[in-house]
Amino acid sequence: GGQLYWYVVAPFHFFIFPVMIKNIVKAASNS
Secondary structure (H helix, E strand, O other), X not given: OHHHHHHHHHXXXXXXXXXXXXXXXXXXXXX
């Protein structure tokens, strides 16, 4: 079941990760 999970989740990570990183960088530069 673990591999199926990654096949389903991996595509989302490629979209979500850049957004998360952008938000983290924005928050870091604001402080």
